[in-house]
Structure formats: C-alpha cells, structure tokens
Amino acid sequence: MKRQELAPAKVNLTLDVGARRPDGYHEVVSVMQSVALYDTVTMESGTGEGISLTCDDAAIPADGSNLAWRAAEVFFRTTGVACDGLHITLEKSIPSQAGLGGGSSDAAAVLRGLRKLYAPELPMEALERMGMELGSDVPYCVRGGTVLVQGKGEQLLSLRALPECWFVVCKPQVSFSTAEMYRRLDEAGMAVHPDTRRMMDALQRRDLAEIFSRIGNVFEQVLSPESEIFVIRNRLLTLGAGAACMSGSGSAVVGIFSQEEAARSSAAAMTEVPFVRCVGRG
Numbered sequence: 380m381k382r383q384e385l386a387p388a389k390v391n392l393t394l395d396v397g398a399r400r401p402d403g404y405h406e407v408v409s410v411m412q413s414v415a416l417y418d419t420v421t422m423e424s425g426t427g428e429g430i431s432l433t434c435d436d437a438a439i440p441a442d443g444s445n446l447a448w449r450a451a452e453v454f455f456r457t458t459g460v461a462c463d464g465l466h467i468t469l470e471k472s473i474p475s476q477a478g479l480g481g482g483s484s485d486a487a488a489v490l491r492g493l494r495k496l497y498a499p500e501l502p503m504e505a506l507e508r509m510g511m512e513l514g515s516d517v518p519y520c521v522r523g524g525t526v527l528v529q530g531k532g533e534q535l536l537s538l539r540a541l542p543e544c545w546f547v548v549c550k551p552q553v554s555f556s557t558a559e560m561y562r563r564l565d566e567a568g569m570a571v572h573p574d575t576r577r578m579m580d581a582l583q584r585r586d587l588a589e590i591f592s593r594i595g596n597v598f599e600q601v602l603s604p605e606s607e608i609f610v611i612r613n614r615l616l617t618l619g620a621g622a623a624c625m626s627g628s629g630s631a632v633v634g635i636f637s638q639e640e641a642a643r644s645s646a647a648a649m650t651e652v653p654f655v656r657c658v659g660r661g
Contacts, residue, residue, distance in 0.1 A: 387661030413661030478627025
C-alpha cells in the first residue's frame with residue numbers, strides 16, 4: 380500500500396530561548412505557524428525486509444541518519460507493529476539549514492502516514508510523544524497550525540488560527556549551524572525578548588497589525604549588524620511587509636504580508652536571493 384503526506388514548512392512568529400537544561404536542551408517559548416511550502420513524503424509498505432529511502436536532493440542522506448528513516452524506526456519500535464518492508468520517497472521543496480523545519484516535518488509526515496497505514500486508532504498525542512525522540516520541532520510538526528510551543532518542544536497548545544496572510548520566504552546562500560547559534564546565545568545573554576503572551580492575545584483578537592508588531596526572534600541578536608539576514612529583512616520591510624524576521628536559528632528570512640498581491644510582487648522583486656517563495660498559511 381502507498382500513502383502520501385504533505386510536509387509543510389514551519390516559521391516562528393515568536394522565538395525566545397532560555398537557559399540550557401540538564402538534558403542539554405534549551406527552554407523554548409515560541410509561537411509556530413505552518414506555511415504552504417511543502418515537501419512530499421510517499422510511503423510504500425510491503426516492499427520486503429527493512430526500511431529504505433530515496434530523495435530527489437543528493438545532498439540529503441538516504442540512510443538511517445535521515446530523520447524520516449529514524450521516524451519509521453521509532454514508529455515500529457514504539458507500536459510493536461512488524462515492519463513488512465517500507466520504502467520512503469522524499470521530494471524536497473523546503474530548503475535545508477533554513478530554520479524552516481524541513482527534516483522535522485518530513486519525520487512528522489512519516490509518523491502520520493504510518494499511523495494511517497498501520498494503526499489508525501493510535502491517538503495523535505502518541506505521535507507527538509514519538510516525535511520528541513527525534514527532535515524538538517517534530518512534535519509541533521505532527522500537529523501543525525498555529526501553536527504555542529514550550530519546554531524543549533514537548534509542550535504544545537493550539538491557538539486561534541493566524542488570520543489570512545501571505546509569507547515571502549527567502550533563503551540566502553549562507554547557512555548557520557544550529558549548535559553554533561545556541562552557543563552564541565548561551566554566551567551573549569539576551570536583553571530583548573519577544574513578547575509571546577501579547578502575540579497570543581493578538582492572535583485571539585485576530586488583530587493582524589498587532590500580530591505584526593509582536594513578531595520577533597531572539598537569535599537575530601547574536602548576528603553581526605552587517606549580516607545578510609538584516610539586509611534581506613530590511614528589503615522585505617521596504618517592499619511592504621508588515622513584519623519580517625529570521626525563522627528558527629536561520630538562515631531563512633520570512634516577510635509577512637496582509638495582501639497577496641503585495642506579497643507576490645515583493646517576492647518577484649527579491650532577485651538577489653537564490654531561493655524565494657510566496658506562500659499562504661499551511
């Protein structure tokens with residue numbers, strides 16, 4: 380049997396990071412939003428012995444180190460379902476090392492797809508718990524939508540949906556190491572923190588102007604003032620974005636627009652950036 384799942388990118392409307400925990404994770408407070416930039420994940424069961432994977436991006440490993448492959452291992456081990464052979468095909472549209480959660484979303488798509496193939500009675504909360512074995516973004520990616528994420532990623536609270544808006548997603552050539560960005564945060568000691576509580580209030584009121592004013596990412600504070608991230612962010616604001624910030628630990632920058640036409644014209648104007656997409660909510 381075959382099952383196909385879309386794996387949407389995620390963006391951080393707010394992202395605040397606290398102290399490192401004894402388990403090595405950091406305390407995180409973030410409002411996450413899925414957007415309509417999708418990888419496609421196809422699962423074919425009954426292919427023979429074991430798990431296999433192919434991907435249309437040669438830079439992405441097609442072995443047991445891939446998060447999608449590991450998600451299948453976690454699913455079969457946790458549920459006790461016998462693997463009768465599984466082939467996973469990844470068709471990538473989400474850029475890597477962007478802070479858009481592509482690998483995490485692929486893993487979440489595998490968990491959702493295998494649930495439908497093998498264990499439809501399994502509650503979604505069980506998949507979220509499995510996701511925590513794979514990475515801090517995976518539980519959110521299992522759920523999707525507009526969600527407050529806390530702790531090390533395991534505490535999820537679904538929020539009132541973000542009002543209709545459009546995202547211009549820009550990924551420059553530069554990429555950042557997530558571990559290095561967290562190290563910089565640990566050393567820097569942040570003075571300014573996004574106000575996630577007020578973001579939640581604005582979402583509840585569906586006040587898009589207030590939502591725009593509360594968007595922020597603490598990782599931007601550890602970048603050089605001359606960083607290309609700020610050049611892209613300022614360009615998006617000049618082109619009419621209501622707000623713009625880096626997603627995750629980077630390096631994608633996301634501009635958010637209230638009008639689709641303005642978003643599309645802005646995306647067309649961002650010719651200096653190698654990867655640009657205009658998308659709606661996921």
